[in-house]
Amino acid sequence: MTSTTVPPASSGFSQRAMGFTLAALGAILFSGKAIVVKFTYAYGVDAVTLIAFRMLFSLPFFALIALDQARRARRGQLPVLTAGERGRVVVLGLLGYYLSSFLDFLGLRYISVGLERLILFLSPTLVLLITAFWLKRAIARSQWVALALSYAGVVLVFAHDLSQSAGDAVWLGAGFVFASALTYALYLIGSGELVKRVGSTRLTAYAMTVSSIACLVQFFVLHPVSALLQPMGFYGLSLIHATVNTVLPVFMIMAAVSRIGAPLAAQLGMLGPVSVLFLAYWFLGEPVTSWQLAGTGLVLAGVFALTAKSRASAKPRNAPA
Template sequence: MKSSNLLGYAMALIGASFFSLKAVLVKLAYLPSEGANVVLAQNELEPITLLALRMGFSVPAYILIGFWAWRKLADKPSFLPVVQAFALGILGYYLCALLDFTGLLYITAQLERILLFTYPIFVVIIGTMFFGGKITRWSVLAILLAYAGIGVIFAGGEIATGANVMLGSVLIIFTAFLFAMFQLFAKGLINQMGSWVFTCTAMTGAAVSILLHFTISASMGEGVAASLDLPPRVIFIGAAIAFFSTIIPSFLVNIAIDKIGSQTTAVLAMIGPITTIIAAIILLGEPFGWVDALGTAITISGIALYTFFERRSQPIRAIPLKT
């Protein structure tokens, strides 16, 4: 095996694992702070504030790397694809992230990752309905298997409990649906612009939207300064989300796709839910019983089946998750 392939596998695994830590870090930020000047109880930290921290720390890197990647393009895209990528970033990295961070107020990090992990199913369904894709009987089987696993979790699992678990679950499923739309629209732009320039442009579009949303929201309340008067640990977690669950993995996955292809990278991304489960148990003390394990295994098997037959039939494909 070539050393470049080994490097690609390593980057894909690390990138997927880092992305999957995002939900755990968000849940940590929502926990009450003890002994701080500003005490945050559950739900008192607004999702848009945490998103603003994430993008405030990460967007300078995306602007700089985007500028570097743009200069290296031999065939630079016209103005229109750049505007479209900027607009798609608002859908994929602003609206989806806002729904995701909001959903995490109500459900466990493990359930969020499992529900979000089903987004390729929406890629198949929407692609078949509107983008000329074809759905096979194996795709149908994969869909049924994946959601059977989720059904098992809701029927008797410990990670799908709580007064607002249905609200949170609906928000995350809708996030998966919108992210599938984002991927289907993004495919052509990625081919035109390259994944590096596209990612940086889309992230910049999301950052502008998030920071504008935060500024308007804070100005209507106690003001921007008061909204950012946060415990140091929350600011630290916001920075960790930016660097370890946004910037670093987004480029690791891009490099992995370049070295080993999007399909192999997508297969290796299946480590994501396992990473979330381990981190959520250790850092958050979330429960994880045998019913949860069974449901998770069934869902991952469904997505694995989809990925296997996708590689053989090459329908409209899903690229690795980057919310």
């Protein structure tokens, strides 16, 4: 008699399917934060309060991971960070998770969820442009086409929102969100080399902890302690924002990267802008128009072309750095 064994391909397929599922759900949950932000603004709070409570509730999760990573480093299981690397982690935390999130929340007060998500999705194009002009790297013709598609899509949705709302508000909100995308692009560029040595889990935990502390300091500088007292509904939304839309998708995407690699996980992140259009329609009553669908299609086509090119030129990666 021959023993029955599970074919290795079956296990590989299940791991790949799990990676696809985690990446897709992570992208949808992360994009859904804009819906929760819109609901939370109904309580009359400002962006400082909103982001402070998000970080207050998510801080314990990231702090525990950061402490565990620091303990492993002290035991010699992980590289010990130099003073320069610790300084870079602080700067990246302030830039990528504090300033970028704060600007995004400011913008969401003025523009639709669909437009906000599309503008944020321009981060890969901004990374390309910054590295091209800063590091003097040539941009291929196909990349210029991809850039043109992406920005044409955003202009299309922006023009639609401009015709439906007060012009000044749309300009202001779009400006804040574009600045958010720009600061996050700078974070991605700055973290490129550091993540290879520190690791994505460790860097994220450290950067999020730094960002959380910065948000709380900002809150107590600008608001009295009594501002911590808010309606129960506000606490509930903040808890959802911190766990379902922040902590959970971060770990989902990390787990997905370990199964299917970073480039493919990033491409599945394109589900975010599509899903948020329908989530905004369902929860907020924002209309899904042909203009928005066309603009979203152009942005996704452009970003897909850029990430596909990067994936083709990158080495295969089966685990996070």
